[in-house]
Amino acid sequence: MFERARWSRRVGVVAVAAALLAVASCASAPAAPPNPIAVEQVPDYYPADYQQIIEGSKAEGGELVINSGTAKENWAPIFRDFQKKYPWVESILAKESGAEGYQQLLNEIATDSVQTDLMVVSSTQGWNEFAAHEGALAEYRSPEADHLPEFAELLPNVYAMSLDPMGMVYNTALISSDLTSLADLADYAAAHPGELDGKVTVREGSTPFGFTVAYAWTEWNPKNPDAKATFEKLLPLSRAETSSGIQIEKVLSGEYAAGFLISSALGYEQEERSGGLVKFVLPKDGTLLLGRGAGIIGKAPHPNTARLFLDFLLSEEGQRAVAEGGLTAYRDGIEGTQGLRTYQDLVKEVGDDSIVVVPFDMVPQAEVEQYIARFAELLPG
Template identity: 30%
Template sequence: MRTLRCYWLTLVLGLLPLATLADETLHYPADPTTDAPRPLVVHAALDLPQIEPVLQAFHRLHPEVELTYRNFTTLDLHQRFLKAPDQADVMISSAMPWQYRLVNDGHAREQLSANARAWPAWARWRHELFAFTFEPIVMVVRRELDERYGTIQGHADLLALLERHGRELSGRVVTYDPASSGAGYTYAIEESRLSPRYWELVAALGQARAQLVDTTDDMLEGLIEGRYLVGYNLLGSYARDVVAAHPELRLVVPDDYALVTRRLAFVPQHAPHPDTGGRFLDFLISETGQRLLAEQTALGAIHPALDGPGTAEALRRELGDALRPIDLGPGLLATLDDLKRQALLSRWQREFSRYTAAPP
């Protein structure tokens, strides 16, 4: 999302005198009085404005650490790791199946700190892979859509809207491309299991010639500019602050069901600086780090000691049974089976193209 991202990079540059920016990279040099700087390289699929408060706080606590943070798309992050598994000290991504497969294949170091041992079992796999956020998947609509067609509150409302007004909304709807987005594929396979009407919704999206993109940023940019009237399956953590800054937009946490994704972090087996990597991961799951997530970001904290605004417990109280967290467990591997993946993507394209002579 070029316009929005440039704005955020400018904002971050103004706030961080210790940070220098190049493309999607933040660098915090070690305190110049440190005799032996301790490098830390974090590779992630997590936009800079969301992670910056955590990086800044960690660097204040550990000024001897020379911290480099690089942001990628989910699939690019995964592919880079496979080509060079010894380049990062910490890996972070919301593409849960890909992270799980890397750890299952033996790419992660065991973490046995007090925080790691006490971390909730539902938010970790063994002591190698740790979920540290709680992020609902949402819709974002322009208020003019509400005024023209009525209010959307859930998936059934969206399906009805597209079936009745698909022609009028042609090209004005946007969602992830599951073939090129790891997050989009994850949501597609989870929804195909969860909702008996999911394939009807995919066909309706195709009938409305929905635009397919790779990131939530791409969707938000088009919604802000008015090119799109409704965005489907955005990361709520990215959408919340943008919607708050744009009164013409409305955020919808679906009232029938809302998938919840979680950022997964691990220290690679061949990390060049595993000690500082482990220290950073431990900070992510500490009460201090989690409080930062709850109070200064929209990522959603998991720590069981926290239950105020910005936490998983608060969301559970607000949304109850509508929340559908994606399970962190062996079931994630099935989503990446080559034959199953190809079968799902083939059906997705077939349903999406059902009412058109050619794919949009």
């Protein structure tokens, strides 16, 4: 399951994109208000012995190592505020974790050579397979757990750092219609035969994240009975890419006219930067909300610092920083704050009928393989 599988209608789109980005980069989005941080202080509902975790962290050398697919721009305010709260943590290393990251961690655990404290990724299947290995995750119940929505705990010992919508992007210089759903994109393609052939991008279905979002949209989208049919109309027009960043970059350049099931963590930002050239849409026929799972690795070298970090991510302070970083916070209490994105505001924007909170359910391996084979079969050769 973890093996890696595998211009344009108008001349000058690249030049236009570059010019627009140059202009847009000179302007910045409205700054979110400061995040008040209580240095070395925790809420009164934390256990009385929590101070032992704080003192234990101080003895761990001021380091923290994370395996993650989260971009540095998303992490920046989180790391800033965590280090403000616990100033002795001077070094936080966020290593990029691809499909091979799970097996690497399992090998480290088996050989008592673990170098990673936490994993933060958005793959339901990947998390399930990893967590099934004895000792892969440290057992830890956050004192924040009882103050969060039920869906916050994705799996035992795995909590949602954010709940991020998967959307659709399109190049407005290539597609002049207003698209509000994946069905709109499929209808546009049908009304303009050949125009979008090979000009649509989707995530590679054999990677953990790609499988998760594709399967969830087609199989766990109960209010849209046409989901699978729409998906199967789009795949023959599509080429697969391995990251949302690559997808958006190629939509911006005009290599692709549109892409779907793309993370909002990059979608919102690139729409703002592009000066209107790229449009990011939350699909009316199914906006997936995918938990960005965070769990402490078994035998983590800095276990107390890892506990502090996980609890911070789930706290009001941490969720405020998560939202400032462009991810979607879900904890009550920060909605309506300028410049922040929250689950509550998302529901107001697209409505309950369009929301699909992706369950962290394990899909049988035979079904995974059958789905991936069908996905590959529908892509153009």
